[in-house]
Amino acid sequence: MRATRQGDAVCAALTETDAFTSAQELHALLRSRGAGVGLTTVYRHLQVLVDRGEVDMIRRDDGETVYRRCATEAHHHHLVCRLCGRTVEIAGPEIEAWTAAIADAEGFVDVEHTVEIYGTCAGCAAASAAS
Template identity: 60%
Template sequence: MTEKTGQRSPVAVGVRATKQRSAISALLDEIDEFRSAQDLHDELRKRGEGIGLTTVYRTLQTLAEAGTVDMLRTDSGESVYRRCSSGHHHHLVCRRCGYTVEVEGPTVEQWSHTIAEDNGFTDVSHTVEIFGTCRNCATARAASSTNG
């Protein structure tokens, strides 16, 4: 699990706060794993929030553009979202349960700059997400295969 530090804005700097955006932001503060817009919408509805799926998608996109949440695409191409710590980082993501570890990668940073420079690129940015199976899911899978 990752540690989220600092006081969060209810939504994001420069983004108009609404009841719906505040509810989405509060839910993101409570979870540690990446979740799809549909998953977040379902959870909000269970909590009695009258919020549409389109509003959830738009709010997540706005928060991602403002840099207050991270968005990545799963192996299947689905966008998933999570409130992350500040600063540039990368992710290890479990394909089965969504457990996520934030990692810093100075080697990746150096490699990306070197590759860009060698190929004449400037103003470079990158994202790195590594998908796999976490220890807990691997253990559970191994136990279920030996038991059944």
């Protein structure tokens, strides 16, 4: 896909947050800034970024697909706050070893996996306790 003003706007908006963001949220943000970007265009650009490995995509507990530009291209996992969406990239050597051992024991090869851990970040926990 060639570089476009809309694609640049999608990339820039994703870079501004450390939380996973839905296409609809991203579209609303861009529209509030006066960007003439359609929702279908947002989805199309997000899919290209996912295909290129520039953006991670996960499915939240409610089934909605959300996107995030990660700091590393290396394999990693995410710790995600259920309340504010703040996300921390985590390495998981124990997860990698466990996955390899289970796959080997069952005779599986070419194994891929994703692990997302959901909880409440310290800021949201403190705000909940204060209210």
